Amino acid sequence: MDISGNTIFIPGATSGIGLALALALKDRGNTVIIGGRRTDLLDSLAAQHPGLDTVTVDTADAASIQQAAAQVLARHPDLNVLIAMAGIMRVEDWHAPESFLASAESVVTTNVLGPIRLIAAFIEHLQSRPAATIMTVSSGLAFTPLKATPSYNASKAAIHLLSESIRLQLADTGVKIVELVPPAVRTGLLPGQEESEFAMPLDEFVAEVVGLIESQPDATEIQVERVKFLRYAEARGDYDQVVATLNTADPHGK
Template identity: 45%
Template sequence: MKITGNTILITGGTSGIGRALAEAFHDRGNRVIITGRREDLLEQITAGRPGMAGLPLDLADPDSVRRVQAEVQTCFPELNVLIANAGISRAEDMTAETWDASDAQAIIEINIFGVLRVTAAFLPLLKRQQDATIMATSSALAFVPRADFPAYCASKAFLHSWLQSLRHQLSGFPIEVLELSPPYVQTELTGVGQASDPRAMPVDVYLSEVMDLLERKHHARGEVLLERDFARRWAERDGQYDVIFDAMNPAKKRRSP
């Protein structure tokens, strides 16, 4: 992937990793289009950054995706990079009497179908470019899950597998397919507490390492993954899956019948 001279569309670009990516790429001389549901945030972020545009987009609404697709084709026909970053995360207690599938459905709608919709919308445009990239934000939790976030982790495991198939099918086109797999980062993905959690990696530190990997093209198999997460990535291969899973998911006390 080129680091400069691109026209880049980033979903979920108004906060967290998406916003950090948008600003990092804009600082390197790229034209950047951010999308999100809150128009006030889009206006606030783009106001002080000439060359950055904001488009309202609800990935759960196919009509919204079609509207953005049409606008981009008209106003930014040179689009050559799609970063499908938007995602949501919710904890789920499947032992609770009140548990149902509503949170899982919402997660699947955005994290899976949202990525598929936006990729399908812009793939025809990307195929026309001489040098294009699709990058989707997965998670290191795709490899070893946090059991209290079952649907979220499963959605990222889906993306990991799906991106491998997409990469293979597009191998005859000048389109690079990358998987961004962040660790636990100081964003508000799971709530405001995560943004200040000292156990989480600061966003600016994470982005610095990501941009370095991209600049050096240091992403084997198309996976943009920090070295600190190699143990989880290869846990099953290395015979460490149970050890790492147990460390991430302390055993619960057995309930009395």
């Protein structure tokens, strides 16, 4: 993926990593469209950041994704990058179904079905564009689990293998599949995470991501240094120790 000259749609970009990445990519000479559920918030962000386009979308709703895709492509027929950013994380207790079932279903709908539906809505268009890219967003927890968030871990593992699989299928097209693999980052993904010493500062994370995109335009995974502790635990042979460390060090792992 080139660092500039793209037209990029990022649903789930009204806060956290999505918004910070959208603004950083806009500053690097890209046309950026962000999506979110709250029209008032989108309007406020557009007013604060001239040139940033917005579209209302609920990534847990299949019809909303189709409507948003039609709007984006009508206004930006040169769109060549989709970043499937939207995701939710929930702490769950799997001792009884009433404690986790609704949460698990919501996480899977947003984190797995959401990206699948987004890709389905844009894939035919992207195959017609030169230098097209789909960026998926997994997590270090796709490779080493946080015990408090089983469905989130599983959803991100699904995104990792989905990315690997569709990269193989789309090898006969011009569409690149790039997987962004974040560590814990100081966002509102979980209560208290914005102040967590365990999590990486948001500005540092986004700066490193943008630097990696620029220096490694052909990368299939974007991995900041902080995530490699989780990403390669099994390959290094210290998986059990990393699992233990993760679930002791992170307050949400209790």
